Amino acid sequence: MLSLSYNQFSGNISALQSLTLLESLDISSNQFSGNISAIQSLTLLASLDLSSNQFSGNILAIQSLTLLESLDLSSNKFSGTTSAIQSLTLLASLDLSFNQFSGNISAIQSLTLLASLDLSFNQLSGNISALESLTSLQLLDVSNNKFHIPSSLRPFFNLSKLKYFHADNNTIHADDHEMSHSSTPRFRLSSISLSCCGSVGSFPKFLYHQSELQHVDLSNIYFKVDRFPFWLLENNTMLVTLNLVNCSLSGPFQVTSRVHSTLSYLNISNNAFGGNIPARIGAHLPFLVYLNMSKNYFNGSIPSSFGDTSSLQILDLSNNQLSGEIPEHMAMGCSSLQFLGLSNNKLQGSIFSGNFNLTSLLELELNGNNFTGMIPNVLANCSYLYILDLSNNSIYGEVPSWIWNMSELAALDVSRNQLFGRLPQWRGSASNLEQVAMADNQLEGLIPRAICSLNLKLQFLDLSMNSLSGTLPSCFKPGSVREVHLFKNKLQGALPNAFHDSCLLVTLDLSYNHLKGNIPNWVSNLSELSYLLLRRNHFEGEIPIQLCKLDRLSLIDLSQNNLSGGIPYCLKVSALNYAIEQNIWLRSSLDDINSSMSIEVSIEYTVKSRSYNYKRRMLQYMSGIDLSSNKLTGEISFETRNIMKLFTLNLSHNSLTGPIPQVFSNLKDLESLDLSYNNLTGNIPVEFGGLHFLQYFNVSYNNLSGKTPERIRQLGTFDESCYVGNPFLCGSLVGKNCSPVATPLTPKALVGNKEDHGFIDMDAFYASFFACYVVVLLCITAVLYINPYWRQAWFYYIQMAVDSCYYFVVDNFPINFCSGNM
Numbered sequence: 001m002l003s004l005s006y007n008q009f010s011g012n013i014s015a016l017q018s019l020t021l022l023e024s025l026d027i028s029s030n031q032f033s034g035n036i037s038a039i040q041s042l043t044l045l046a047s048l049d050l051s052s053n054q055f056s057g058n059i060l061a062i063q064s065l066t067l068l069e070s071l072d073l074s075s076n077k078f079s080g081t082t083s084a085i086q087s088l089t090l091l092a093s094l095d096l097s098f099n100q101f102s103g104n105i106s107a108i109q110s111l112t113l114l115a116s117l118d119l120s121f122n123q124l125s126g127n128i129s130a131l132e133s134l135t136s137l138q139l140l141d142v143s144n145n146k147f148h149i150p151s152s153l154r155p156f157f158n159l160s161k162l163k164y165f166h167a168d169n170n171t172i173h174a175d176d177h178e179m180s181h182s183s184t185p186r187f188r189l190s191s192i193s194l195s196c197c198g199s200v201g202s203f204p205k206f207l208y209h210q211s212e213l214q215h216v217d218l219s220n221i222y223f224k225v226d227r228f229p230f231w232l233l234e235n236n237t238m239l240v241t242l243n244l245v246n247c248s249l250s251g252p253f254q255v256t257s258r259v260h261s262t263l264s265y266l267n268i269s270n271n272a273f274g275g276n277i278p279a280r281i282g283a284h285l286p287f288l289v290y291l292n293m294s295k296n297y298f299n300g301s302i303p304s305s306f307g308d309t310s311s312l313q314i315l316d317l318s319n320n321q322l323s324g325e326i327p328e329h330m331a332m333g334c335s336s337l338q339f340l341g342l343s344n345n346k347l348q349g350s351i352f353s354g355n356f357n358l359t360s361l362l363e364l365e366l367n368g369n370n371f372t373g374m375i376p377n378v379l380a381n382c383s384y385l386y387i388l389d390l391s392n393n394s395i396y397g398e399v400p401s402w403i404w405n406m407s408e409l410a411a412l413d414v415s416r417n418q419l420f421g422r423l424p425q426w427r428g429s430a431s432n433l434e435q436v437a438m439a440d441n442q443l444e445g446l447i448p449r450a451i452c453s454l455n456l457k458l459q460f461l462d463l464s465m466n467s468l469s470g471t472l473p474s475c476f477k478p479g480s481v482r483e484v485h486l487f488k489n490k491l492q493g494a495l496p497n498a499f500h501d502s503c504l505l506v507t508l509d510l511s512y513n514h515l516k517g518n519i520p521n522w523v524s525n526l527s528e529l530s531y532l533l534l535r536r537n538h539f540e541g542e543i544p545i546q547l548c549k550l551d552r553l554s555l556i557d558l559s560q561n562n563l564s565g566g567i568p569y570c571l572k573v574s575a576l577n578y579a580i581e582q583n584i585w586l587r588s589s590l591d592d593i594n595s596s597m598s599i600e601v602s603i604e605y606t607v608k609s610r611s612y613n614y615k616r617r618m619l620q621y622m623s624g625i626d627l628s629s630n631k632l633t634g635e636i637s638f639e640t641r642n643i644m645k646l647f648t649l650n651l652s653h654n655s656l657t658g659p660i661p662q663v664f665s666n667l668k669d670l671e672s673l674d675l676s677y678n679n680l681t682g683n684i685p686v687e688f689g690g691l692h693f694l695q696y697f698n699v700s701y702n703n704l705s706g707k708t709p710e711r712i713r714q715l716g717t718f719d720e721s722c723y724v725g726n727p728f729l730c731g732s733l734v735g736k737n738c739s740p741v742a743t744p745l746t747p748k749a750l751v752g753n754k755e756d757h758g759f760i761d762m763d764a765f766y767a768s769f770f771a772c773y774v775v776v777l778l779c780i781t782a783v784l785y786i787n788p789y790w791r792q793a794w795f796y797y798i799q800m801a802v803d804s805c806y807y808f809v810v811d812n813f814p815i816n817f818c819s820g821n822m
Contacts, residue, residue, distance in 0.1 A: 005029050005049070014038045028052050028072070037061045051075050051095070060084045074098050074118070082124075083107045097121050097141070109133050120144050120166070129155040136161060143168035143193070150175040151200040151221075153185065160186040165193070172198035172221055184209050191215040195243070198222070203229055211235050219245035219267075226251040228273065233260050241265040245292075249273060253298070255284045267292040269316070276300035277317075282308035292316040294341065302326065302342075307333025316341040318365065323347060328354035336360055343389065344368035351390070352376045363387040367413065375400055375414070384408050391415040391437065399424055399438070404450070411435040413599050415462065419443060423468075425450050435460040437599045439485065446470040454478060462601050464488055464509070472496040480504055485601050487511040487533065495520055495539075504528050509603060511535035511557065518542075519558075524549040530576060531603060531619070535626070536560040543568055543627070552576075554619070555605060557626040559650065566634035567627060567651070572642040576620040607648050608672045608696035624648035628674065636661050636675075648672040652698070655679055660699070665690055672696040676725075679703055684729075689713045701725030708733040 001024040012034040013027065022042050026049040033054040039045075040061040047070040048062070058080035059073065068088050072095040079100040085091070086107040094111065097120040104126030105119065116139040117131075125146040131137070132155045140156075142149075143166045152175035156162060165187075172194050185206045191214060199222040207229075213236040228249065233239060233256045240262055250272035264287055274297040278284075282305030285291075289311050298320040306315065307329035313336050322345040332355050334340075340358065343365045350373035351366060352358075361382045367389045374397035375390065385406055391413045398421035403412065415437045422445035423438075431453045443466040452475035454461075461478070462485040471493040481502050487509045494517035499505055505526045516538040523532070524546035532550075535557045542565035543558065553573050602613035606626055614622065625643070628650045635658030636651065643649075646667050652674045659682030660675060670691050676698040683706035684699060694714045700723060708723050708731035709715045720733045730738040784791045 002026070012038070017041045020044070023047070025049070035061070040064045043067070046070070048072070058084070063087050066090070069093070071095070081107070086110055089113070092116070092136075094118070104130065106130050112136065115139070115161075117141070132156065132158060135159060138162060139164040141166040142170065145170055147171070148173055149194070151194075151198070151204045153204065153206055156187065157183060157185040157206075162187040163190045165189060165191070168193050168195045168217070170196055172196060172200060174198075174200040175204075188212045193217040194221060195219040195245075196221070199224070207232065208235070212238065214238050214262075215241040217241070217243040218247060219243050220247070222248040224248050228253045228268070230254040230256055233263065234258075238262050243267045244271070246270040251275075253278065253293075255281055259284055259286065261287060263287065264289040264311075266290070268296070269293065270295040272297060274298065277303050277322075279303045280305055282306045285309070286311075288312050290314040294318040294320070296320055298322060300324075302330065302347075304329040306330040309334060311336055313337060314339045318343040318345070320345050325349035326352060331355065332357045334358060338362045341365045342369065346370060348372065350374075350376070351395075352378050356381070358382065361385055365389045367391040367393070369393055371395060373397075375403075377402065380405070382406075387411045389413045390417070393417055395419065398422075399443075401425070407432065409433060410457075411599070413437040415439040415441070415599075417441055422446075423448055423451075423463075431456055433458060435599050437462040437601075438466070439463065439601070440465040442466065443468060447472055447476075449473040449475060452476050456480070459483070460599055461485065462599065464601070472498045474498075478502060482528075483507040483601070485509045486513070487604070489513055491515060493517075495534075497522070500525060502526060507531040507533075507601075507603070509533040510537065511604065513537050515539065519544050519563075521546045523547060526550065528552060530554040533557045533603065533605075534561065535604075539563060542566070543632075545570070547571060554623050555603070556624075557605060558630070559606070559626045559628040561630055563627070563630040563632060565632065567632060567636065567638075567656075569637040570639055570642065571625065573623050573625055574643075574645040575623040575647065605648075606650065609674065609698070622647055624650075624672075626650040627654070629653040632656060634658075636680075638663070640666055643667065645669055650674040651678070652676040653678075657681065659683070660685060660704075662687060664688070667691065668693070670694055674698045675702070676700045677702075681705065683707075684709055686710075689715050698722050699726070703727075704729055707731045707738045 002019065002022055003026040005026050005028040007030050010031040010033065013032055013036065017038040020041055021044060023044050024047040025042065025045060028049045028051040030053055035057040036050065036055055036059065043064055044067060045065050046067055048065065048068060049072040051072045051074040053076055056077040059078055063084040066087055067090060069090050070093040071088065071091060074095045075098040077100060081103040082096065082101055082105060089110055090113060091111050092113050093116045094114060095118040097118045099122055101122040101124055103124065105124055109130045112133060113136055114134050115136050117137060118141045120141045120143040122145055128147050128149055135158060137159050138161050140162060147170040149167050149170050149172050151172050154175060189210055190212055195217045197220055201223065202225060203223055216232065216239065232242065242263065245267050248271065252275040253273045255278050263285055266288060269292045277298050277300065281303055286308055288309050291312065291314065294316045299322065301324035302317065302322055304327035307327065310333060312334050315337060318341040324347065326347065331352055335357050337358050338360055339362060347369040348371060351371050356378040359381050362384055363386055365387065371393040373395065375395060377400060379385065380402040386408055388409060394417065396418040399414065399419055401424040404424060410432055411434060416439065418441065420442040423443060425448050433454050434457050439462045445468065447468055447470065452473055455476065455478050457480060458478040459480055459482045461481060464485045465488045467490055469490040469492065471491060476498045479501055482504055483506060491513040493515065495515055499508065500522045503525060506528050508529065509531065511533045512535065514537065518541035519539055521544050523544060529550050530552050531554060539561040540563065543563055545568050548568055548570035551572055554576050556573060600615055602615050603619060604611055604613050605624065623646050625646065632654040633656065636656055640663045644667065647669055648671060656678040658680065660680055662685045665685055665687035668691065671693050672695060674696065680702040681704065684704060686709055688709060689712055691714055697718050700721065704726040705728035708729055723729055723733050730736040784794055
């Protein structure tokens with residue numbers, strides 16, 4: 001016997017080929033690699049364990065090891081077929097899991113002594129009935145392959161010793177012959193797992209014959225049954241786990257008529273169950289540890305009998321239509337509860353208004369209900385609370401100061417309530433906070449310096465849509481922050497240096513405040529920045545060229561400020577689906593909860609002249625530049641390769657000059673282009689007709705000339721309002737004919753060294769103006785000379801005007817002043 005397991009050996013195993021008398025070899029959990037041809041000479045082996053290495057290639061070398069009784073090749077990189085094991089007829093245990101085997105499994109049908117067979121996590125396919133001859137099997141795992149398995153399990157009916165059958169992530173299909181056969185399976189399963197996909201109609205009949213089941217997982221199989229299979233509980237009194245997630249089950253939820261003393265895990269989430277939750281559910285299932293009934297259509301109140309489940313640790317009733325208050329008996333009796341999810345229901349009243357004993361809570365999610373009242377002080381006793389989500393309710397009052405003393409709290413969301421007052425001061429106990437969201441309340445005053453205690457771990461901050469004023473404290477420098485949302489407040493002063501070293505920052509939204517000064521050059525340090533939103537502030541100066549160093553920009557909105565100068569030609573903008581998507585997830589602190597928390601914030605951005613709120617799942621497909629309503633000058637110039645994936649561009653309401661860049665016609669993804677209210681000249685590029693996704697186009701109120709584009713393809717969807725205010729445009733859209741005179745030869749075409757003034761010949765204009773002026777003067781002189789009456793009247797009116805001016809000066813200025821000038 002030779003055991004070298006759990007070491008750091010590497011390389012090949014050629015040195016083992018001389019050990020021909022070995023009967024047992026275990027070299028598992030090392031870093032050996034290469035092929036296994038060296039073991040073909042070890043013909044006396046009865047046990048061979050090569051698991052958890054990096055072996056690759058085929059396994060033909062083992063076909064000579066005919067005395068093997070146990071073979072473990074799991075967690076390697078073997079590939080090819082399994083034909084080599086056909087000769088190993090003495091095998092009692094075979095594990096080929098976590099490899100890359102493919103093809104059918106016909107070679108296994110000769111291994112009639114197998115008691116344990118694990119083929120999971122490969123690419124095997126073919127007829128599963130090849131296993132029906134393995135009458136000694138007790139454990140069979142074929143999960144995560146490409147088998148087509150009949151829901152009746154008919155090929156295994158004769159495997160009388162089978163106790164554990166796992167076939168997750170294959171294709172489960174209905175058995176067409178099940179209705180015509182009434183045979184009873186010989187196996188008595190303890191555990192069955194068929195979780196994956198497929199539509200099988202009703203529950204397989206073999207389940208009705210099982211009475212020793214302990215673990216059942218039939219998730220993600222569409223049964224289309226209109227009631228809960230309570231008979232599974234009544235027939236299997238030793239059942240511990242029942243998992244029926246996403247099975248298209250509907251109708252009422254029923255519990256057994258008597259107490260079930262072993263069921264501890266029940267998950268029926270993501271179905272279509274309706275009606276009330278049985279009032280006696282807690283009394284009939286008193287030993288539940290995990291209960292998930294989320295994403296159904298349950299209504300009515302929460303049964304107070306949940307308070308009888310003193311062992312319950314996980315309770316998720318979210319995304320239903322439950323109403324009423326949280327039962328006081330549940331708040332007292334579920335003393336072991338660690339996760340309580342009641343979000344997105346119709347619950348109301350005060351939160352935990354009565355007695356409270358849920359001091360073991362780690363995660364409390366009550367968002368999306370109609371709760372009123374203040375944040376209950378009894379939560380201060382939950383010293384291990386990790387996630388607290390009370391958002392989207394009608395909670396009022398001030399944010400209690402004890403929240404900041406929750407030393408384990410990592411995520412706090414009280415957004416979209418009616419909280420008021422100032423942000424409370426705290427003393428640094430909340431330094432473990434990673435996500436803080438208090439948006440859309442009525443908070444006011446300064447942001448306290450105590451926020452600096454969050455510098456170490458803070459990843460997400462949302463204080464938007466409040467009335468906070470002043471500036472961020474100078475000590476606030478969160479190095480790990482990824483998202484900052486402070487829009488729609490009353491913040492003042494210059495852009496704070498708080499984010500100077502926030503190199504992981506993805507979103508910075510300071511729109512709709514009163515910030516002023518220049519956009520700082522240190523913005524180039526934010527190498528991960530994707531969304532820069534500074535809309536409607538009082539920023540001035542030039543757009544910093546340092547923005548060109550940001551390679552991951554997706555949206556930049558600097559509109560409605562006082563920015564001047566030119567547009568940096570080197571700006572780079574692309575959608576996140578062409579870069580790396582960034583998300584902030586807070587994993588559940590509980591191993592039994594397969595969920596995570598992400599506080600999702602909408603970003604307001606103007607597209608097609610309207611403002612929309614976009615969530616991240618939409619933002620990842622967007623890219624845009626909005627520099628409208630500033631004082632920008634100069635010509636429009638972009639490096640085309642930096643904006644090839646641009647979707648929206650708004651440069652309206654500036655003082656930009658020069659022609660419309662023809663390279664815009666290369667932006668094939670462009671959906672919205674607004675260049676209105678500038679001083680642009682020249683023609684509208686006819687190539688814009690090739691912008692097939694263009695839905696909004698506006699070049700009104702410029703100095704554009706020439707003919708409006710033909711109304712073909714996408715440009716055919718835009719009317720005259722998109723071109724109005726350009727006096728030198730012609731065409732049917734602006735109601736002006738394009739005659740040959742309307743487009744004269746430019747001075748450059750006539751004289752190479754003269755300036756081009758569009759339609760006006762300036763030399764002719766000056767000459768004609770001077771001639772007209774001289775003619776008018778001569779006409780006046782001639783009339784006065786010829787007609788003495790008009791001449792007398794002219795000089796009379798001149799004298800009257802002089803006298804009026806004199807007396808006006810005498811009456812309105814001091815005498816000494818007037819006399820001194822006479």
